[in-house]
Amino acid sequence: GAGVSQSPSNKVTEKGKDVELRCDPISGHTALYWYRQRLGQGLEFLIYFQGNSAPDKSGLPSDRFSAERTGESVSTLTIQRTQQEDSAVYLCASSYASDTQYFGPGTRLTVL
């Protein structure tokens, strides 16, 4: 595809449920990033993939958050036992090497 895509675009879930967010990076981009943006705030780094491995998981806020990447392509961010404070827009970005990052449209997660 021409750009980074994410699905779903919107997700409303009940507190305590698990959610999976998907990111399809730009073809050929080796690096993939997940960020979280709470309302009115800047982006918060979550995790970074180089290929299929994640050398930097330092931003994951708790053990309820996990992510994987397969085939050096699609990535899935999973949030278990969602809490209301998880409500945010989750943005995925990809880049070739560690240069300019290209962002997807984001997934807006609302935890009721």
Add this chain to the structure above:
Amino acid sequence: SQQGEEDPQALSIQEGENATMNCSYKTSINNLQWYRQNSGRGLVHLILIRSNEREKHSGRLRVTLDTSKKSSSLLITASRAADTASYFCATDAGANNLFFGTGTRLTVIP
């Protein structure tokens, strides 16, 4: 915090005027990037300036970088209503992630 801080937080101008947004940061960087975010949409990369560059142009955009002051500015010339958006600076300190500020909300009045 390594986050960039944008100034002003909000800016409202008439169409045709120039808009200037500033960004300050705290640590040494490899590069600094500016992004635009239209309401309800993802971020769009505008321009990247490396730490050894002082000024860069792209269309109606002009970015300056002063590493001695740890600051950058984004100038949008001859603004248009379509430029209405939030603008974020992001610093890349070489740790494979970007640190974003809270952004400047620009409103261009037709």
